[in-house]
Amino acid sequence: MGERAQEREHIEHGIAPVFDGRSEVLVLGTMPSPASREAAFFYGHPQNRFWRVLAALFDEPAPVTNGERTDLLLRHHIALWDVLASCDIRGASDASIANARPNDLGRILSAAPIRRVFCTGATSARLYGKLCEPATGLAAVKLPSTSPANAAWSLPRLVEAYRPLAAELSLFEPPVLDVPAVVDLEAAIAAAGTGLDELMERAGRFLAYEVRKVLEARVMDGVETVAVRPADDLQTGPRRSPAGVPTVIFCGNGNNGGDGWVAARYLDAWGFPVCLITATDASDLVAEPARTAALRAQASLGPASRVLLSPSDAEVAAALRGAPVAVDALLGTGFAHRTVRAPFDRWIAAINEARRQGVFVLAADVPSGLSAQTGESAATTVQADATLTMIVPKPGLFAPAGAAVCGFVRTAPLAYIEPFLKGARTHL
Ligand SMILES: NC(=O)C1=CN([C@@H]2O[C@H](COP(=O)(O)OP(=O)(O)OC[C@H]3O[C@@H](n4cnc5c(N)ncnc54)[C@H](O)[C@@H]3O)[C@@H](O)[C@H]2O)[C@H](O)CC1
Numbered sequence: 001m002g003e004r005a006q007e008r009e010h011i012e013h014g015i016a017p018v019f020d021g022r023s024e025v026l027v028l029g030t031m032p033s034p035a036s037r038e039a040a041f042f043y044g045h046p047q048n049r050f051w052r053v054l055a056a057l058f059d060e061p062a063p064v065t066n067g068e069r070t071d072l073l074l075r076h077h078i079a080l081w082d083v084l085a086s087c088d089i090r091g092a093s094d095a096s097i098a099n100a101r102p103n104d105l106g107r108i109l110s111a112a113p114i115r116r117v118f119c120t121g122a123t124s125a126r127l128y129g130k131l132c133e134p135a136t137g138l139a140a141v142k143l144p145s146t147s148p149a150n151a152a153w154s155l156p157r158l159v160e161a162y163r164p165l166a167a168e169l170s171l172f173e174p175p176v177l178d179v180p181a182v183v184d185l186e187a188a189i190a191a192a193g194t195g196l197d198e199l200m201e202r203a204g205r206f207l208a209y210e211v212r213k214v215l216e217a218r219v220m221d222g223v224e225t226v227a228v229r230p231a232d233d234l235q236t237g238p239r240r241s242p243a244g245v246p247t248v249i250f251c252g253n254g255n256n257g258g259d260g261w262v263a264a265r266y267l268d269a270w271g272f273p274v275c276l277i278t279a280t281d282a283s284d285l286v287a288e289p290a291r292t293a294a295l296r297a298q299a300s301l302g303p304a305s306r307v308l309l310s311p312s313d314a315e316v317a318a319a320l321r322g323a324p325v326a327v328d329a330l331l332g333t334g335f336a337h338r339t340v341r342a343p344f345d346r347w348i349a350a351i352n353e354a355r356r357q358g359v360f361v362l363a364a365d366v367p368s369g370l371s372a373q374t375g376e377s378a379a380t381t382v383q384a385d386a387t388l389t390m391i392v393p394k395p396g397l398f399a400p401a402g403a404a405v406c407g408f409v410r411t412a413p414l415a416y417i418e419p420f421l422k423g424a425r426t427h428l
Pocket residue numbers: 182186196199200203252253254255256257258259287330331332333334335336337338339340341342344364365366390391
C-alpha cells in the first residue's frame with residue numbers, strides 16, 4: 001500500500017438514520033464504509049452479511065434495494081444508525097479511527113420507545129460506551145460484526161448471535177382485510193413510493209424463497225439428490241446447481257400470474273430450473289405490471305428452464321410428473337366467480353392430481369378457484385399445501401371452505417403497512 005493510501009480521510013456520516021415512533025431497538029454500527037457511502041445506505045458492501053442476517057432472523061428473502069431495507073427495519077420496529085457523526089479513518093479500517101465525534105442519538109431516543117441498544121461489532125460497542133452511553137444511560141449489547149473481514153463467523157453463527165435482537169421486538173400481526181381494502185392499501189403504499197411493480201417483484205421473490213425452502217428441505221430429507229448448498233445458506237445470492245426435475249409454475253393472465261413469472265425468474269437465477277405454464281405469451285399479456293414482469297422473466301430464463309405456451313393436457317401431466325413443487329399463480333384476488341374457465345379448470349385438476357402423487361403445491365396469494373373475499377369455492381379449486389398470501393390475509397382464506405384448501409397460510413410482508421392501517425376496513 002502506498003504512502004497516500006495510508007493517510008486518514010476525514011469522513012462525515014451523511015446517511016439519515018432509519019427510525020419512527022414504533023422503533024423498539026436501536027442498532028448501531030460505527031461509521032458507513034466506503035461501499036455504504038457509495039450506496040448511500042447502511043451495510044452497502046455486497047459481502048457484508050447484515051441484511052442477510054436480519055432477513056434470516058425473520059425467515060424472509062434478503063432485501064435488495066435501499067427502499068426494501070428501510071421497509072424491513074421499520075416493519076420489525078428496528079432503528080438503525082451509527083455511533084459516529086464524523087471521524088478520520090483509513091478506508092473501512094475501524095482500528096484507524098481518530099477524532100471521533102458521536103451522533104446525537106437523543107434524536108431517536110426522544111421520538112421512539114427504544115428498549116435496547118445493540119452495537120454491530122467491537123469498535124462500535126467500545127465507541128458507544130465511551131462517547132454515547134454517558135448521555136443515553138442505556139448499556140449496549142455487543143453483537144459480532146457482519147463485515148466480510150469477520151470471516152470466522154459463518155452466516156448461521158451470526159444469525160444465532162443476533163437472535164437476542166429479534167427477541168426484543170413485538171410482533172406485528174397483519175389484520176385480515178377485505179379485498180377492496182387491500183386495493184386501497186396498495187394505493188397508499190404506492191403513494192408513499194412503492195409501486196405495484198415493486199410489490200410484484202417482492203411478491204415473486206418471496207414466492208421463490210418459499211419454493212426454495214421446500215426444495216432444500218427435500219434435499220436435507222434425502223428425497224432429492226441434486227447437489228445444493230445446505231439450507232442454512234438460504235440467504236446467499238445466485239448460484240448454479242445441477243438440474244433436478246423443474247418446479248412447475250402455473251401463471252394466469254392477470255397480476256397473480258405476474259407473481260409467478262417473477263418467482264420463475266428468481267428460482268432460475270438461483271439455480272433451480274422451472275417449467276412455466278401459461279395460456280398467453282408474455283408479449284400478449286394485457287395486465288400490468290404482469291406483462292412487464294413476464295417479458296423480463298422470459299428474457300432472463302436460462303437453458304435449464306422453459307416456458308410451455310398453451311400445452312396439451314398430456315404435456316402438463318408430463319411436466320408435473322416427478323416435479324418437487326407446483327406453484328399455483330393462476331388466479332388471485334381478481335377471481336370472484338363460480339366457475340373457472342378453460343384451460344385453467346383443467347390445469348387446476350392436474351395440480352390437484354399431482355398433489356395426490358406427492359407434489360408440494362404452493363398457492364400464490366390464494367388457491368385458484370377460491371374467492372379471496374367470500375371464501376366460496378369454485379367446482380375446480382386448487383388444494384394447496386401452503387398459501388403465501390400477499391401483504392395481508394384476506395377473509396376468504398379463513399372461511400370454512402377456504403381454510404380447507406389453503407394448507408399452511410403465511411403472509412408475505414411486502415411493505416411497511418402499519419402507518420396506513422388506521423381507518424382501514426378490517427373484516428374481523
Ligand atoms: N395485493 C397486492 O398488493 C399485490 C397483489 N399482487 C397480485 O395481484 C393479484 C391480483 O391481480 P389481478 O390482476 O387483479 O387479478 P388476478 O390475477 O387474480 O385475476 C385476473 C385474471 O383472472 C382472469 N379470470 C377472472 N375470472 C376468471 C374465471 N372465472 N376463469 C378464468 N379466468 C378468470 C381474468 O381474465 C384475469 O386474467 C393478487 O392476487 C396478487 O397475487 C401483486 O403481485 C403484488 C401486490
